Amino acid sequence: EDQVTQSPEALRLQEGESSSLNCSYTVSGLRGLFWYRQDPGKGPEFLFTLYSAGEEKEKERLKATLTKKESFLHITAPKPEDSATYLCAVQARYGGATNKLIFGTGTLLAVQP
């Protein structure tokens, strides 16, 4: 069964204190791994898609990496506005037209000034 596990469940950082969020996955065949950011009461906002092991993508203070079993979201010198829930999701190589994403439970990040 395809599954996504994120850790830690919650993380509190001081402004400027770098850290990493983990996403481990099992999937029959990976089509893509996604990172989304979700602010309270809002829908998820797309950040990155990674397609193959060794791939890395960056956006401002965020950098996502991918191995065959897990992905990391590195946050460098975070600011309070980076506070949000970060969701990881995988898309499997199913037959047919389905593109559904299987999500983890997320990591709630709080960055204190």
Place this chain on the structure above:
Amino acid sequence: EAEVAQSPRYKITEKSQAVAFWCDPISGHATLYWYRQILGQGPELLVQFQDESVVDDSQLPKDRFSAERLKGVDSTLKIQPAELGDSAMYLCASSLGPRDLRANVLTFGAGSRLTVL
């Protein structure tokens, strides 16, 4: 920037009542998804449409939930009767059709928060 529109943003209802949610995807997006997100959990797919056809409704509780996308554009998700356990955020998302290279990037709406009393 194009957005996925959803309404209502908030809905409070009593159990056994009927509720309906509406979604208007990004123009040109052939694929539409309804997800349910319980507080503290990740979104879970309820139903996926390709144009007006359902391609995945394996997790949709069909005894009380129904979804339609009659003209292949906007969509309605209905719950009848609502139960206490249905309290959640209902998220609509859309993406380009499966033949597009970026087909797998889903854009989400702001969601509809349902509270069942």
